[in-house]
Amino acid sequence: MKSGTVAIIGKPNVGKSTILNAITGSKISIVSKHPATTRFRIIGVKTTDSYQIVFVDTPGIEKTRNRLGEIMQNNITAAIEDADIIVIVLDATHIDSEDERIIQQINTKIRNKKIIVALNKIDRVKPRTEVLSIIDRLTSHYNLKEIVPCSALTGENISEIERVIAENLSEGELIFPKDYTDTFPQTYKISEIIREKVFEHVYQEIPHSIAVEVEEIKPGDKNPDMVVITATIVVEKDNQKKIVIGKNGEKLKIIGSKARREIELMLGKKVYLQLRVKTIEKWRDRPDIFGRFGYGSI
Ligand SMILES: Nc1nc2c(ncn2[C@@H]2O[C@H](COP(=O)(O)OP(=O)(O)OP(=O)(O)O)[C@@H](O)[C@H]2O)c(=O)[nH]1
Ligand SMILES: [Mg+2]
Missing domain, CATH: 3.30.300.20 (K homology (KH) domain)
Incomplete structure (x- = not known):
């Protein structure tokens, strides 16, 4: 059996919660078309016969504006520290300097963890070949081993993200009972x-x-x-x-x-x-x- 914790991080509104819901197949984290929807570390669990992935969906990374914002951002740091694998989610239609700052920071700070980039919302990228140039650009700038283009909305390549995560899990026992889907009251x-x-x-x-x-x-x-x-x-x-x-x-x-x-x-x-x-x-x-x-x- 393999098991581990995965932190899903990224800017607000890139589709982190939608990815969590798509992989777990249930609506664990609420989603909206507006930024800063997720306020809490949301835990969703996916268990198969051979592995258990404990996902931690986080609020979007942004500047804090009040005490709640501060706690939200602290929760992201804690989620990153606790995780075995980090999934950085990017919106393929809008990659900007803030995304690059996040990639850079995670890449330099986090040495012992596997980093996977989910290049989300590719359903919106036209022409499709543009996806390849984005991947090329990212791989040439940063030391990223896994970039998975996907669409959480259509479900395209979501199973590939899960496969890549599962491949990188270490041997371990179940973290939660096998019928657990989330940890919320x-x-x-x-x-x-x-x-x-x-x-x-x-x-x-x-x-x-x-x-x-x-x-x-x-x-x-x-x-x-x-x-x-x-x-x-x-x-x-x-x-x-x-x-x-x-x-x-x-x-x-x-x-x-x-x-x-x-x-x-x-x-x-x-x-x-x-x-x-x-x-x-x-x-x-x-x-x-x-x-x-x-x-x-x-
Ligand atoms: N076109 C398209 N829209 C998507 C995709 N994934 C998510 N969305 C939309 O993007 C918006 C934001 O999605 P969320 O999952 O709430 O994003 P988030 O990163 O969790 O946002 P915060 O919690 O605010 O940080 C929603 O309107 C989603 O329906 C995708 O693959 N393609
Ligand atoms: Mg969210």
Whole structure:
């Protein structure tokens, strides 16, 4: 048996979480078209008869703007330190100096770990031959042994990334039981599903000041097969509260029903989702508050 830990790192929005979900075949990490979606070290596990890979999906590497940002970036450093293999994800349509800085830094700092580059979003590269020139350029500049072009969206070459990772694992026992897929408490998964839906609907107006706290999960009074979930969407300012709620509560209704459907799929049960919206000023600078939301360091 082989086993090991893999840190998936890279700039925001390059497709790290989508790659994790594509390899594990389940939606472990929420995804959005906006940068800075992942806030936490997300662990996803893929086990076959011959190996177990423990993936750690990380927030995008960027400058920190507040205490939450600081903890997010510290989590990335910790994930890199703990990992046996590092997967650097690049968006093949936009490689810039920040990507190169990340490659350079990892390459010089990390000596004893295998580094694999996933050149993602190749479905968007036209003409396709451009992918080869990007690979050529990267290999001539940096000492990179494995560059795997892929598309997490279409699934193209995702199995090749998994194969390359598996090939580089060391002999070892299972790290998690073999039927484990992730290490999240259900409450956190539910809050992330809700956050994803809020993100989808009000991102333009409220980029990063949203958090979701699930307060209660209990069986229905009349119908014990039903699950009643009470959750609060936290914003930083009262005017953001209005945006999330929308005219006559319409935005919140859409967010709630989309989230409810997805939570029902996950739990395999009917769900009654009660959503509230609350303002907590500057919560991203208050570790006592965001720790409660599950964004603290682990
Ligand atoms: N066209 C295309 N889009 C992709 C691909 N992989 C991911 N995306 C899209 O890119 C966006 C960002 O994907 P995420 O997986 O959330 O990116 P991330 O790197 O985890 O982002 P952060 O968590 O914010 O750092 C989403 O809209 C994805 O659907 C791909 O291979 N091709
Ligand atoms: Mg992500």
